[in-house]
Amino acid sequence: MPSGCRACVPTAGQPCEPTALLLTVSPPRPIEGNSMTLTCKTQLLTQKIDVLLQFFFFKDGSALGLSWNNSSELQITALKRKDSGSYWCEAQAKGLKVIRSRRIQIDVRGVPVYNVSLATQPPGGHVMEGEKLALVCMAAGGTGDITFRWYRGALGSNLGAKTQHSLTAEFEIPAVGEQDAEAYYCAADNGYGPSLSGLVSIAVRIPVSQPVLTFKAPGAQQVVGDVVELHCEAQSGSPPIRYQFYLEDVPLGNSSAPFGGGASLNLSLTSEHRGNYSCEADNGRRAQRSEAVPLYVTVPAEDRENPASPILEGLLGGLGLATMALLFCCWLKRKAGRRPAKDPPRSPPSLPPREFTYVNATAPVQQPPTYGNVNVVSGGEIYSLVYHMQQERRSAPVPPPRTQTQDKDPSAIYSGVKTASSSDDDYEDAI
Secondary structure, three states, rough: EEEEEOOOOOOOOOOOOOOOHHHHHHHOOEOOOOOOEEEEEEEOOOOOOOOEEEEEEEEOOOEOOOOEOOOOEEOOOOOOOOOOOOEEEEEOOOOOOOEEEOOEEEEEEEOOOOEEEEEEHHHEEEOOOOOOEEEEEEEEEEOOOOEEEEEEEOEEEEEEEEOOOOOOEEEEEEEHHHHHHEEEEEEOOOOOEEEEEEEEEEEEOOOOOOEEEEOOOOOOOOEEEEEEEEEEEOOOOOOEEEEEEEEEEEEEEEEEEOOOOOEEEEEEEOOOHHEEEEEEEEEOOEEEEEOOOOEEEEHHHOOOOOOHHHHHHHHHHHHHHHHHHHHHHHHHHHHOOOOOOOOOOOOOOOOOOOOOOOOEEEEEEOOOOOEEEEEEEEEEEEEEEEEOOOOOOOOOOOOOOOOOOOHOOOOOEEEEEEEOOOOOOOOOOOO
């Protein structure tokens, strides 16, 4: 038994009173955001298991609870800096006086914010004029409520502040203008002093204006074979700018202007290049189309195509020989019409009528050939056209007498004969 302590001698039906209380905290150095446990321990000179105690906890003169409790422990979760203070506990047994523990000072420690950075949305620090810009301030660590602040420019013009129990906060500029093209930074503080981010530069891009399409040609009139330069340029807009050229609505090609200005496209003209031209400029937000500009291409006369030539070629391919014969006949008639008056044109004699002789139904009869002359006079020569016709009937198998004309092809025989010196009425027989 410790010296100075008296022994507890229970009286009839009365337990021994507790002589002291001890308040402890676990962990001994609580951290903000974590939890801690308060324990109220009794000290008795003689332990009696029949003693039933009730407990109450206090902080800075305020009760932590609504009434006495049978538990000797009190747990506080999600500690905050304001949970720091002076704590004690009280205990009593039924019918006995209340005893109080000694006060203990508990300091809840916080973790200062660290590694603060600033990000942007859209990322990269490039935003189109009129669009929303979000400045996101982030801390890698820190406890408790954190106050975030945003600044613009090297002089630190304060844009706004937010306090919240979070490691991330966002500041928004609804519609960015050219004046917002600046350097930005942010700061975070949870009571241990501000921690600053690095500078982030914001570039505000200007949308392209409607481009203008022009032609650069060697002369006032464009001819097939000329080289024409198409030039497209937007008067305003942040680079890089991409240009696309069109004939009607068909893309011809594209070109980029990485540092601003316009772009060009060269065309070697053909007859198919006549039409309406336009161009389009785009730097990432909204493409702009120029007005249509017509281009007229002159085709030389020797290069013009005859639309009827395919038809004529087909006709000549199918009727070539007949057309040549017809042209030759016309040439002969024109030449005959220009001969001297002393040699008047003669009309070709009409062919004699065909005569048929029937001797026997079974015996073949060979009819004498019939000839007819058709004379054509051309200059100093006379051309004779002789027709040879032969009729044959079936008869007894008696071979007909062979003549000189039977061995020849029964077709027209052409021969040129010379005219008599005194008269045109005498012709040499062509057979």
